[in-house]
Amino acid sequence: MRAVLGDALIAVYPTGSLALAGYVPGRSDLDLIAVVAEQTTASALRTVAARLAHEELPCPATGLELVVYRKQTVMDGGVEAGYALDFNTGRELPAKVSLDPAEGPSFWYPIDRSITYQSDLALDGASPRSLLTPARFDVLLPVVIESVRAHGDAIGEHGDNSVLNGCRALRFGVERRWYAKPAAGRWTRNAAPEFGPLIDAALASHAAGRPARQSASQALSAAEVTAFLEYVLERLRDQELSDRTAGSPSGP
Incomplete structure (x- = not known):
């Protein structure tokens, strides 16, 4: 360059x-x-x-x-x-x-x-x-919500990424900090144990590399992925409403 x-x-x-x-x-x-x-x-x-x-x-x-x-x-x-x-x-x-x-x-x-x-x-x-000025949390959170919604609209295309991006988005909404997908997945597995088997399957698929990932991702239940992403969206919207109501700090 x-x-x-x-x-x-x-x-x-x-x-x-x-x-x-x-x-x-x-x-x-x-x-x-x-x-x-x-x-x-x-x-x-x-x-x-x-x-x-x-x-x-x-x-x-x-x-x-x-x-x-x-x-x-x-x-x-x-x-x-x-x-x-x-x-x-x-x-x-x-x-x-x-x-x-x-x-x-x-x-x-x-x-x-x-x-x-x-x-x-x-x-x-x-x-x-x-050099960079990031978007404030209150400005970025609706964008993060949009990204989760987009994954929900294309589950077959994104496979394990739909799950792990959902995990990353959820942890960002709670902690206002970004984590790698595996770390976010492990955190979410503890925070939402009802989705533990789905998250474990997504983590295993992610760790397998792309050739193996394709078949592993296809084994994920679309209904379970949809339910998980709906859970993430609900939590993020609750966070958005709570922050707006509380007038919480909205820095990066």
Whole structure:
């Protein structure tokens, strides 16, 4: 990226499982955020995507998910997608090059920015907390609720991720802090033991890696996953209402 963008590349940060010490070889993608100068052109970003494509620079992980933002976007504390480039590549990840943040759901992007801010890890450039402004908890929680609802609408597509993202969302709602999916799953298993067998199955599927995960995920009961996500949504909505009623602090 530096070879293409030069000084216009301001910083590169891990996000997702990599930032939360939850990276699982053979299962996890490399999730990265890059921040670039405002004047960075679409042409330059397309060149970045071409140079980083798996066919040109093989990704050692199952996939690379890189989201590039112009500096002002990561400083405003908003919950819009707001990316300048959303790029996926890798041996097990469908290729994607998008320069239009209106092309898909927006909820993953502010969540990942929040994770990056919390971790405060930098691969290149200034620390995230010196550059990023995350959305406040009261602003981000409705986005987290939206993400859980989206998983409920596509259970067959997401498999164990539907369960473990639900666990991660639930723990965030309670503790206002992000955890890797396995840690969030173990916490939720104790917090909601009635869903223990489902969560254990999702954790086992997650640990098995992608080839084994596909069949393991298919074994999860759609009805049980739906019931669990409805439970998570109810808890998060209760938290949202409680915070609003109490006028609780709404910092990051």
